[in-house]
Amino acid sequence: MTIPEYDSVFRKKLFADQVALVTGGGTGIGRAIAHELAALGATVVVAARREEPLLETVAEITEAGGSADHVIVNIREADDVEAMVSAVVERHGRLDLLVNNAGGQFPSPAEHISPNGWRTVVDLNLNGTFLVTRAAFNAWMGEHGGSIVSVVADMWNGFPYMSHTGAARAAVANMTMSLAVEWGSRGVRVNAVAPGTIYSSGMSTYDEEFQRTAAQQSSRIPAGRVGTESEASAAVVFLLSRAAAFITGETLRVDGGGSLLKAPMVPVEAHRNMPTYEGFHLAREIPEEWLPQA
Numbered sequence: 531m532t533i534p535e536y537d538s539v540f541r542k543k544l545f546a547d548q549v550a551l552v553t554g555g556g557t558g559i560g561r562a563i564a565h566e567l568a569a570l571g572a573t574v575v576v577a578a579r580r581e582e583p584l585l586e587t588v589a590e591i592t593e594a595g596g597s598a599d600h601v602i603v604n605i606r607e608a609d610d611v612e613a614m615v616s617a618v619v620e621r622h623g624r625l626d627l628l629v630n631n632a633g634g635q636f637p638s639p640a641e642h643i644s645p646n647g648w649r650t651v652v653d654l655n656l657n658g659t660f661l662v663t664r665a666a667f668n669a670w671m672g673e674h675g676g677s678i679v680s681v682v683a684d685m686w687n688g689f690p691y692m693s694h695t696g697a698a699r700a701a702v703a704n705m706t707m708s709l710a711v712e713w714g715s716r717g718v719r720v721n722a723v724a725p726g727t728i729y730s731s732g733m734s735t736y737d738e739e740f741q742r743t744a745a746q747q748s749s750r751i752p753a754g755r756v757g758t759e760s761e762a763s764a765a766v767v768f769l770l771s772r773a774a775a776f777i778t779g780e781t782l783r784v785d786g787g788g789s790l791l792k793a794p795m796v797p798v799e800a801h802r803n804m805p806t807y808e809g810f811h812l813a814r815e816i817p818e819e820w821l822p823q824a
């Protein structure tokens with residue numbers, strides 16, 4: 531099958547002569563970002579643990595007329611990360627753009643997350659993101675400038691049943707602000723994109739029940755639907771580009787307005803387990819009909 535070039539809204543040579551590293555670039559949102567950057571002239575290196583999806587994405591980009599390459603990495607391993615960034619700079623001579631897109635988690639009530647499960651998700655989404663960011667700065671960007679975008683998540687009102695990832699992504703948003711301040715004088719911009727529910731290929735890594743819950747999110751999104759991989763990619767590409775030259779330390783929500791609603795992602799079970807406080811004996815008692823009905 532012939533692969534058409536990515537139909538980006540941005541202009542063709544926006545990233546000509548620039549080198550981009552996209553972690554998790556073999557699948558889903560990362561793959562869309564890799565395609566879009568390549569269509570806009572960047573040489574793109576995609577990196578992840580599984581080689582097959584990386585090879586497929588590289589082949590697609592090459593077929594579409596772009597320039598791409600891959601590196602195998604586990605971003606949770608500091609040595610792997612150093613080797614990845616060194617390989618990019620050795621092979622391509624520079625590293626202008628970094629997209630920290632690799633990430634993931636599993637749904638679970640907090641009390642059932644094992645210590646190792648918590649550590650694994652925090653290691654991947656927070657520590658891994660830091661390791662890659664630090665390596666890119668030390669190997670190239672600290673001296674030559676650059677632009678970094680990390681993919682986080684809609685965690686502003688907490689992330690029930692994915693509390694590990696909520697904590698890790700909030701920490702990345704905070705780290706984004708710190709690094710924007712520390713590295714501004716080195717010509718490095720640091721931003722993040724927070725997707726809401728995106729119908730990405732990553733959704734099929736979850737079981738049917740989770741996917742059903744995710745599909746039902748449309749009713750609590752002002753846009754009336756979930757998002758596409760391209761919609762997440764466009765926001766990342768904008769923040770990487772010169773059009774965002776005066777934006778740093780920002781986390782841009784790409785969620786169709788979903789994070790503005792107070793409605794929880796999962797309903798609260800009806801219960802009467804939260805005792806009231808009445809410090810004043812003349813205070814009104816909440817009447818029966820205002821309490822949850824069985």
Ligand SMILES: CCCCCCCCCCC/C=C/C(=O)SCCNC(=O)CCNC(=O)[C@H](O)C(C)(C)COP(=O)(O)OP(=O)(O)OC[C@H]1O[C@@H](n2cnc3c(N)ncnc32)[C@H](O)[C@@H]1OP(=O)(O)O
Nearest residue numbers: 634635636637644646647650691727732733735743744795
């Ligand atoms: C019902 C909930 C709310 C619904 C809301 C709907 C709204 C949708 C919003 C969607 C937002 C986010 C979307 C996405 O991010 S899309 C997809 C991104 N991709 C992924 O998430 C990839 C899938 N996940 C994983 O690959 C893994 O979860 C992980 C990232 C953790 C990588 O695991 P790894 O293979 O390295 O880890 P191990 O298998 O070795 O396990 C390490 C410890 O973690 C425990 N674990 C792993 N999976 C689970 C599980 N499903 N449940 C419980 N525990 C798990 C595992 O047992 C290990 O711990 P122990 O050693 O103690 O056993």
Ligand SMILES: NC(=O)C1=CN([C@@H]2O[C@H](COP(=O)(O)OP(=O)(O)OC[C@H]3O[C@@H](n4cnc5c(N)ncnc54)[C@H](OP(=O)(O)O)[C@@H]3O)[C@@H](O)[C@H]2O)C=CC1
Nearest residue numbers: 554557558559578579580604605632633683727728730732
């Ligand atoms: N889809 C959605 O609704 C949302 C997605 N996100 C986030 O967006 C990002 C992209 O997700 P999406 O495209 O949907 O899902 P995918 O599961 O397709 O993407 C996750 C990517 O991360 C890579 N990855 C995972 N662990 C590691 C690791 N230890 N080292 C290197 N690479 C790793 C995976 O490749 P491999 O397994 O080969 O290593 C995969 O390519 C993720 O961070 C995700 O959590 C955030 C909010 C909502």
